[in-house]
Amino acid sequence: MEYAVEMLxxxxxxxxxxxxxxxxxxxxxxxxxxxxxxxxSGKSTLINILAGLEKxxxxxxxxxxxxxxxxxAADANSCGIGAVYQQLKLADTFTVLENVYLGVEEKKFGxxxxxxxxxxxxxxxxxxxxELDLNERIGDLxxxxxxxxxxxxxxxxxxxxxxxxxxxxxxxxSEAGNLIRIFKQLSGEGKSIILIxxxxxEIKAVADSVTVLKKGKSxxxxxxxxxxxxxxxxxxxxxxxxxxxxxxxVRSESPVLRVDNVSSDVLQNLSLEVCGGEIAGIAATKxxxxxxxxxxxxxxxxxLPGSIFINNADVSALSVRKRMNMGLNTILEDSLKxxxxxxxxxxxxxxxxxxxxxxxxxxxxxxxSIIKAYSLYLIEKYDISVKNHPNICVGEMTGGNRRKIATxxxxxxxxxxxxxxxxxxxxxxxxxEFVYNRLLELRNSGKAVLLISxxxxxxxxxxxxxxxxxxxxxxxxxxxxxxxxNKIGExxxx
Amino acid sequence: xxxxxxxxxxxxxxxxxxxxxEYKNYFVKLIFAVIAGFVAAFVxxxxxxxxxxxxxxxxxxxxxxxxxxxxxxxxxxxxxxxxLAAVSVSFSKKAGxxxxxxxxxxxxxxxxxxxVFDQCSMLAPVLRSLAAIISAVVLTALWAFIPAFLKxxxxxxxxxxxxxxxxxxxxxxxxxxxxxxxxxxxxISGISTLAAVVAAVFIAFAAYIVVSKxxxxxxxxxxxxxxxxxxxxxxxxxxxxxxTLPVSGAVAGLGGAVxxxxxxxxxPFAGFDMVMFALCAIAVSCISNFNPAGTIFISLLFxxxxxxxxxxxxxxxxxxxxxxxxxxMMYIVSYAPLKTDKSALQEKSRRxxx
Numbered sequence: 001m002e003y004a005v006e007m008l009x010x011x012x013x014x015x016x017x018x019x020x021x022x023x024x025x026x027x028x029x030x031x032x033x034x035x036x037x038x039x040x041s042g043k044s045t046l047i048n049i050l051a052g053l054e055k056x057x058x059x060x061x062x063x064x065x066x067x068x069x070x071x072x073a074a075d076a077n078s079c080g081i082g083a084v085y086q087q088l089k090l091a092d093t094f095t096v097l098e099n100v101y102l103g104v105e106e107k108k109f110g111x112x113x114x115x116x117x118x119x120x121x122x123x124x125x126x127x128x129x130x131e132l133d134l135n136e137r138i139g140d141l142x143x144x145x146x147x148x149x150x151x152x153x154x155x156x157x158x159x160x161x162x163x164x165x166x167x168x169x170x171x172x173x174s175e176a177g178n179l180i181r182i183f184k185q186l187s188g189e190g191k192s193i194i195l196i197x198x199x200x201x202e203i204k205a206v207a208d209s210v211t212v213l214k215k216g217k218s219x220x221x222x223x224x225x226x227x228x229x230x231x232x233x234x235x236x237x238x239x240x241x242x243x244x245x246x247x248x249x250v251r252s253e254s255p256v257l258r259v260d261n262v263s264s265d266v267l268q269n270l271s272l273e274v275c276g277g278e279i280a281g282i283a284a285t286k287x288x289x290x291x292x293x294x295x296x297x298x299x300x301x302x303x304l305p306g307s308i309f310i311n312n313a314d315v316s317a318l319s320v321r322k323r324m325n326m327g328l329n330t331i332l333e334d335s336l337k338x339x340x341x342x343x344x345x346x347x348x349x350x351x352x353x354x355x356x357x358x359x360x361x362x363x364x365x366x367x368x369s370i371i372k373a374y375s376l377y378l379i380e381k382y383d384i385s386v387k388n389h390p391n392i393c394v395g396e397m398t399g400g401n402r403r404k405i406a407t408x409x410x411x412x413x414x415x416x417x418x419x420x421x422x423x424x425x426x427x428x429x430x431x432x433e434f435v436y437n438r439l440l441e442l443r444n445s446g447k448a449v450l451l452i453s454x455x456x457x458x459x460x461x462x463x464x465x466x467x468x469x470x471x472x473x474x475x476x477x478x479x480x481x482x483x484x485x486n487k488i489g490e491x492x493x494x
Numbered sequence: 495x496x497x498x499x500x501x502x503x504x505x506x507x508x509x510x511x512x513x514x515x516e517y518k519n520y521f522v523k524l525i526f527a528v529i530a531g532f533v534a535a536f537v538x539x540x541x542x543x544x545x546x547x548x549x550x551x552x553x554x555x556x557x558x559x560x561x562x563x564x565x566x567x568x569x570x571x572x573x574x575x576x577x578l579a580a581v582s583v584s585f586s587k588k589a590g591x592x593x594x595x596x597x598x599x600x601x602x603x604x605x606x607x608x609x610v611f612d613q614c615s616m617l618a619p620v621l622r623s624l625a626a627i628i629s630a631v632v633l634t635a636l637w638a639f640i641p642a643f644l645k646x647x648x649x650x651x652x653x654x655x656x657x658x659x660x661x662x663x664x665x666x667x668x669x670x671x672x673x674x675x676x677x678x679x680x681x682i683s684g685i686s687t688l689a690a691v692v693a694a695v696f697i698a699f700a701a702y703i704v705v706s707k708x709x710x711x712x713x714x715x716x717x718x719x720x721x722x723x724x725x726x727x728x729x730x731x732x733x734x735x736x737x738t739l740p741v742s743g744a745v746a747g748l749g750g751a752v753x754x755x756x757x758x759x760x761x762p763f764a765g766f767d768m769v770m771f772a773l774c775a776i777a778v779s780c781i782s783n784f785n786p787a788g789t790i791f792i793s794l795l796f797x798x799x800x801x802x803x804x805x806x807x808x809x810x811x812x813x814x815x816x817x818x819x820x821x822x823m824m825y826i827v828s829y830a831p832l833k834t835d836k837s838a839l840q841e842k843s844r845r846x847x848x
Contacts, residue, residue, distance in 0.1 A: 300725055321728025332726060339726050341719035352716065352727045361709045368707075 002065060004029045004161055004192040005050070005081075010059035012045050019045040020056070021216040027161070030190040032183055034203045034224065036236050037213035038428040039399055043196055046213065047163055050194075051083040052076035063161070082154030083163040086170075088146050092139040096132055097121065100153045117156075124155050128182055143286055144175040151182065160191045167195070168202060169425070170286040170454070173489030180206055200229040201457070201485070212236060237429040242461075244433070245440040250277035251464070254312070256448035257328070257417040259297070262306030266292040267472040270306075274417060274448040279439060281463035281480075282452045283492050289472040290452050294421055297450075298330050299323045310416055324353065327416030331423060331435070335399075335406035342395030346384075347375035349394050350409045382408050382434075400431035407435055417448040424458050436462060456485045456492075468492055524791055527781050527823055531799055534822035538815060557805025558798045565801055567687055571756060573797030574690035575600075578749030579775030580782065580789040581698045586652075586742035587784040588705050589734055590718030595641050595656025596746040598663030600772035601765050602637050603630040603747025604754050605667045609674060611684055611755065623684040623755055630751035631744045637663070638743020645739070646732045652739065664765035671764065684755035694752065694793075697745060701786035714738055746772070770817060777824040796820065 005027040012020040019042045027033040037043045048054040050061065052070045060067055063079045070076050076083075090099050097114060106117050118134060125132050130148045138146060147167060154162060164183075168176040183193055183206060197203055203210065203224065210227060211220035212235040219235065230240050255273040262270045266289040274280040284290035295301040297308065299320040307316040310326050318326070332338040340349050351371045354360055359370055378384070384404045394402055403423075410418070420439060424432040439449050439462060452469075453459055459466050460480045468476040468491045476491045483491075512518055532555070539550040557565065579600050586593035593599075607630040614622045640659060644650035705711040716724040717731045724731050750768065778796055782788030803815050 298726065319728065319730070320725065324728050330726065337720070337722060339723045341716055341723055343719050344715065348712075348715075352723070355712050356709055364709050365707050366709055366712050 002029055003027060003062070004064060005194070006062040006065075007046065007050065008060050008062070010046065010049060010061075011057045012042075012049065012054065013057060018216050020049070023059075023213065023216070023218040025050075025194075025211055025218065026221055027192050027194060028209070029192060030187050031208040032187050032193045032195055032206055033221070034195045034197065034207035034210045035213065036196075036200075036203065036210060036232060038236060040428065041213045041236075042216045043213055044165075047083065047165065047194070047196065050076065050081060051163060052081075077157055077159070080158065080160045081163065082157060082159035082161070083165070084147065084150040084154065084167060085165045086167075088143075088150055090138045090146055090149060093137065095135050095137055096141075096149050096152075097134040099138055099149060100134075100156055104157065121152065121156060124152060128155070128185060130182070143170050144172075144179070147171075147179070148182075161194070162186065162191065163194045163196075165196045166198065168197065168199060172285045172493035173456075173486075174493040176202070199455075199457075200232050203232065204229050214238075242429070242433045242436060244461075245437050245444065247440065247464075248277075248444045250444060250446050252276035252446065255309070256311055257450060258309040258312075260307050260309065262296060262304055262308065264292065264296065264301065264304050264472075267296065267304075270472065270474055272450075272467055272474060272477075274450050276448055277443060277446045278464045279443050279449040279451055279462050281459040281466040282450065282469050282474075283454070283456060283459055283466055283488055284452055284469040285454050285492055287471070288469045288492075290421070290469055292472075293469070294330065294332070294419060294452065297328070297419055325414060327414045329410040329413065329415060329418050331407050331410055331418065331420040333421040333425060335402045336395070339406045339409075340394050340402060343393050345393055346379070346397070346405055347372050349405055350375040350378050353409050353413055378408050378412065384408065400428050403427055403431050404434060407438060411438060411442075415442065415447055417450065418442055419450045419452065421452045422454065423451070424453070424455060454492075456488050459488070460485065523781060523783065524795075526826065527792065528795065530823045530826040531795070531819055534819045534826070535799075535802075535815070538818055538822075542815075553805045554802040556802070558802030568804075569794070569797035569801040570687050570691045571797070572800040573793045574687070574694040574756065575749040575753035576771070576775050576778055576796050577691075577694040577698060577789055577793035578752060579746050579772050580778040580793055581694075581701050581786045582742045582746035582749065583776055583779035584782070584784045584786045584789060585701050585705065585745065586738055587779070588711070588718050589714040589738040590721065591645070591652040591735065591739060591742075593638075593641075593656055593739065593742050593746075594653050594776070595638065595659045596742065596775065597769045597772040598656070598660035599634040599638055599743040599746040600750040600753075600775075601660075601663045601667045601768045603634045603750030604768055605670050605750075605765075606630045606633045606747070607684075607751035608682065608754050609670065611682055612674070619684075626684060626755060627748065627751050630747045634747025634750070635740040635744040637747075638740045642736055642739035646735055660769060664769055667765035667768070682755055685752070687756045690752045690756040694749075695790055697748070698786050698790050701745070705786060710734075710737070749775070774817060774820050777820045780824050 003026050005025065007023065007025040010020050010023045023042065023046055025035070025046060035043055035046070045054060049056050050070070052073045052075050055071065061070060062068065063081070068075075068079050070079065091102070094102070097118065100121060101114065101117050106113055121134055124130070128151075130152055132145060132148055132152065138149065141149070151162075167179060171179065183195070187193055195203070195207060204227070207224040209221045210224050210232065211218055212222075212232070214236065227235075234240050252275055254275065256276045257274040259270060259272050270293070272280070282290065292301065296304065299315075299318060302317070304316070307314050309315065310323070310328055313326065315323050315326055315328070336342060341352065348371070351360060351374060354374070355366060355371065360367055360374070382404065384401060394405060397405075418439070420435070423435040423439070427435070439451065443449050451459065451462060463480050466478050466480055466483070466488065467474050468478070468488065470492065478488065478491075535554050536547070536551050539547045539554070543550055579596055582596045582599070583593055607626040610629040611622060611626040614625050617625060637659070641650070641652045641655040644655045645652050705714060713724070713729050713734050716727065716729055717734045721731055749772070753771075774796065778789055778792045782792045799819060803819070
């Protein structure tokens with residue numbers, strides 16, 4: 001069988017690291033090819049090379065058997081390669097039509113004319129059942145529709161090799177199912193798809209073959225039907241499962257964190273309880289309003305009808321800091337954007353939640369040597385691999401270390417309840433395992449943990465009960481033992 | 495001999511830590527700035543007066559660094575106000591706000607101080623100057639509340655509101671000058687140049703201490719570095735901005751007051767000229783890496799160049815050349831190929847591995 005894409009012996013080094021070390025990627029015509037690997041294993045570099053955003057140091061690329069030289073995105077496009085990234089590259093103020101023909105405008109006497117384009121696009125939309133209106137503005141569309149606009153764009157440009165970077169991460173299960181249907185249709189027509197995803201069960205269900213990258217080296221291609229999800233996990237990180245701490249039965253009956261009938265412009269009469277010694281999960285999709293919920297819980301958004309209790313003390317009128325001092329801590333989704341100072345050192349970031357307390361300050365002056373000693377103590381205790389360099393600025397660290405720093409800085413104060421938002425998203429296995437174990441440790445020591453995530457596997461792995469959040473309402477509360485992944489998925493997307 | 499080795503080891507250690515600290519960049523920038531200033535001036539003279547380029551350049555150097563004691567005094571005369579204005583920019587920059595409105599605040603401070611000084615002739619000289627300075631500081635702090643208020647309650651960009659307030663300040667100043675009947679050149683001897691410079695250096699150091707050593711400075715840096723993270727860590731970002739911006743404004747206002755209260759000044763007393771002068775402080779602040787203490791040296795350098803520029807007037811080269819020289823310096827220094835801390839660190843670890 002002929003190959004659509006052959007990336008042979010690709011080498012790419014960045015200062016300090018080898019991103020791709022003799023990597024080979026072979027994609028057949030008409031197959032869905034999954035590219036697996038941890039963060040910083042070289043997946044993005046390989047994809048960027050294929051999409052023309054980076055140039056390889058050595059190695060060759062063949063498209064449909066002939067060697068090509070891809071120098072920029074336009075070259076990639078003329079080779080028939082279209083990429084749909086996680087951060088979609090669309091102009092918000094333009095309509096669907098304008099976004100699609102941006103760069104390949106149809107002109108008549110120097111004026112824009114979209115008649116022919118419109119006709120062609122309508123045809124593609126009905127052929128693939130994309131359910132798009134060409135005159136809608138991108139800013140008004142949901143994430144899944146925008147993603148379909150990207151697909152439409154690639155199809156209109158006549159691409160036959162598609163790259164998808166974690167396409168289902170922000171989608172509800174039914175939207176993901178719809179997208180997978182489109183994948184199957186595309187591959188049935190002989191178009192090739194390179195799929196990057198962390199969701200192994202999805203890969204197992206969709207992909208025909210698999211290439212795994214580990215620390216810049218590739219292995220494969222394997223046949224997807226020959227591998228179980230555990231096999232894939234082992235290929236990716238060298239072990240079959242997460243090494244997690246065992247759960248102990250320490251559940252107390254009184255709720256530590258209680259939310260009582262909270263309403264706002266996003267939330268509707270939301271109530272939930274988390275007891276001590278329990279991890280409660282909230283299954284939430286991107287549009288379900290979970291970010292707003294987190295802001296309400298931490299105290300950034302205040303003065304709502306309804307109340308929030310910690311150990312039966314009403315905290316709804318208290319500020320963020322007062323709630324933290326009552327023992328309510330939060331690990332946020334994007335550590336760099338939401339909880340770290342990128343230009344400051346690890347030491348300053350580790351002190352971000354304690355700097356105003358004694359002995360870190362005295363008479364309004366910061367004691368930098370104590371902050372440094374404190375950071376060295378935490379680095380030692382939690383084995384953060386920035387040893388002896390607490391002065392490097394956080395923005396230059398790897399994502400895993402950033403996540404560790406953001407997590408650790410929250411764990412040291414008074415702790416009654418912890419809110420963790422998508423703790424495993426975009427992390428490598430070791431860092432994910434680290435955060436999971438911290439959550440389990442807290443649970444076993446009788447604290448309350450609220451885990452908000454869209455990843456049902458993660459929720460099933462850790463939680464003692466799962467709430468389902470849908471457009472600002474808690475619609476279900478299930479036990480992870482009773483509900484299957486599919487069932488929870490259905491609840492999320494109703 | 496052993497002792498010598500020990501000292502050498504200590505020196506070596508200090509040198510290694512210096513090389514990866516931010517101070518190295520600062521010193522490299524400082525040296526770059528001096529050279530860049532002369533190169534820029536030379537090229538400009540070459541373009542403007544090709545025939546007398548060397549005379550002009552020699553005049554510039556002579557004026558800058560070779561005009562004896564009076565030359566230094568005159569240079570300091572420029573340095574003090576620019577230092578205060580630059581501290582104002584650097585201080586607000588630490589909280590993430592680019593206070594361009596500093597120019598307007600500078601103008602307001604200058605006009606208010608001259609006005610009060612003029613009106614209070616019945617007071618004793620010391621009290622008279624003090625009243626002028628206090629009125630300038632208070633008025634500019636109030637003036638700077640406007641962008642702070644707009645930022646906090648309406649989320650208006652401080653850069654934009656500051657820019658527009660600059661126009662307001664300039665025309666308001668010209669109106670006051672015209673209606674109060676000040677001459678186009680004022681000559682007030684309220685405070686001595688030395689006092690002005692000492693005060694400016696003191697304030698620059700104080701700002702540095704506040705930023706780098708206090709709890710409030712930590713909160714400022716947190717808000718400036720990542721507002722979302724500051725919010726999530728329980729820092730009251732409104733409080734931080736509500737203090738930072740007026741303080742920054744007051745410092746700029748003090749700069750304006752100092753400029754016209756210190757002895758013998760040759761600048762015309764008009765809103766637009768004052769704004770142009772204050773704008774140079776942004777360049778000073780940029781060149782000194784937005785470090786309040788760093789502005790001290792760059793401002794002194796600026797004073798010398800300003801003094802040199804006034805010497806070129808002999809051969810009919812506009813004194814506004816100073817602005818151009820400083821702008822060119824800013825470009826050169828901003829884009830100077832400085833090694834970042836990261837690459838220095840990597841290099842160091844590589845050497846250790848060997």
